[in-house]
Amino acid sequence: MNIFGLSKRGLVRTGNEDKFYTDGTAFSILADGMGGHVGGEMASETVIAEVKSYVLADTSDWKNEVTLQEAVLAANAAIREKVREDSRLDGMGSTALVTYIEDGFMFWAHVGDSRIYLYGDGVLRQVTEDHSLVAQLIAAGEMTPEEAATHPSRHVITRSVGTEDRLEVDAGRVMLESGNMILMCSDGLTSMLDDEVIRNTLIMHEHDAEGCVHELMRLVYEAGAKDNVTIIALLVE
Numbered sequence: 001m002n003i004f005g006l007s008k009r010g011l012v013r014t015g016n017e018d019k020f021y022t023d024g025t026a027f028s029i030l031a032d033g034m035g036g037h038v039g040g041e042m043a044s045e046t047v048i049a050e051v052k053s054y055v056l057a058d059t060s061d062w063k064n065e066v067t068l069q070e071a072v073l074a075a076n077a078a079i080r081e082k083v084r085e086d087s088r089l090d091g092m093g094s095t096a097l098v099t100y101i102e103d104g105f106m107f108w109a110h111v112g113d114s115r116i117y118l119y120g121d122g123v124l125r126q127v128t129e130d131h132s133l134v135a136q137l138i139a140a141g142e143m144t145p146e147e148a149a150t151h152p153s154r155h156v157i158t159r160s161v162g163t164e165d166r167l168e169v170d171a172g173r174v175m176l177e178s179g180n181m182i183l184m185c186s187d188g189l190t191s192m193l194d195d196e197v198i199r200n201t202l203i204m205h206e207h208d209a210e211g212c213v214h215e216l217m218r219l220v221y222e223a224g225a226k227d228n229v230t231i232i233a234l235l236v237e
Contacts, residue, residue: 001025001101004210005232006217010188011225017094018186018230019044021052026101028232032114032186034160035092043079043094043162050075051098065171068098068109072161072169079162093160096169097128097184101234106182109171113157115190117183117198118174119206124199127174131159155187180236181206185216188229192220209233 003024009016017033017040031047033040054071055063075096083089095112108116108127113135116127129135133156161167176182181202189198197219205212212233220229 002209002235002237003028003232004213005030005184005230006213007230008217008221008225008228010227010229011221013228015041016228017041017044018188018228019048020184020230020232021048022232027052027055028097028099028184028234030095030097030114030184030186030230030232031161032095032112032188032228032230033092034094034157035089039089039092040094042082042089043092046079046082047072047075047094047096047161050078051096055098055100063100063102063107065107065109065173068100068107069169069171071098072096072109072111073167076161076167080165083162091163093163095157095186096161099182099184099234101176101182101236104176106174106176107171108174109169111159111161111167111169113155113190114184114186117185119181119183119199119202120177120179122199122203124195124202126195127172128170130157131170132157155191176236178236179206181209181212182234182236183212184232184234186228186230188225188227189216189220189231191227192223192225192229207235209235 022028031044033044095114
């Protein structure tokens with residue numbers, strides 16, 4: 001695996017509540033916090049710490065999507081406990097993306113509107129489904145993707161880690177091939193660049209994870225970088 005990640009504060013933000021972790025080989029986490037600067041940063045830091053601790057403590061021979069689901073649920077419980085201890089933190093939460101690569105598969109777990117994409121042979125596929133208001137409206141046929149891109153509620157998410165005691169965590173597995181690129185990102189990327197721009201960037205840098213991330217980041221800032229942005233690219237070798 002060739003992995004590179006980068007997180008930067010947007011041009012109109014005073015802080016960056018995005019957090020990420022990668023072990024450089026198989027295991028990566030991305031979290032986009034919400035609930036004010038202090039709460040959002042605490043929520044995303046808790047997701048990273050709890051998921052990392054849970055997965056690395058797992059002693060089973062083969063980690064899979066169930067392991068990752070349980071790790072996100074552990075993070076949810078940890079954030080809820082912090083809220084119970086300090087009511088001023090009520091409403092804080094975070095998105096969560098977790099991937100683990102083993103034996104030719106990418107196992108993943110997901111909550112929120114951060115995304116996992118899989119790229120190969122010129123084709124870009126969104127692996128995760130956004131847990132957002134506009135995604136629900138698109139699915140119901142009440143809005144087009146073009147309308148969603150400028151809708152005033154496009155940043156409203158319908159599911160997040162830490163805002164409720166009970167949480168549903170999406171998860172799955174994808175078979176990988178040599179040359180595939182996995183892209184994990186916060187909505188700071190996808191709110192500024194559409195899938196066609198992302199795909200074309202991956203085509204130009206399909207053998208260079210670091211170059212891909214830097215070019216996507218450059219394009220986001222060229223477009224105005226209205227939100228914090230975090231990108232992790234993983235090249236399957």
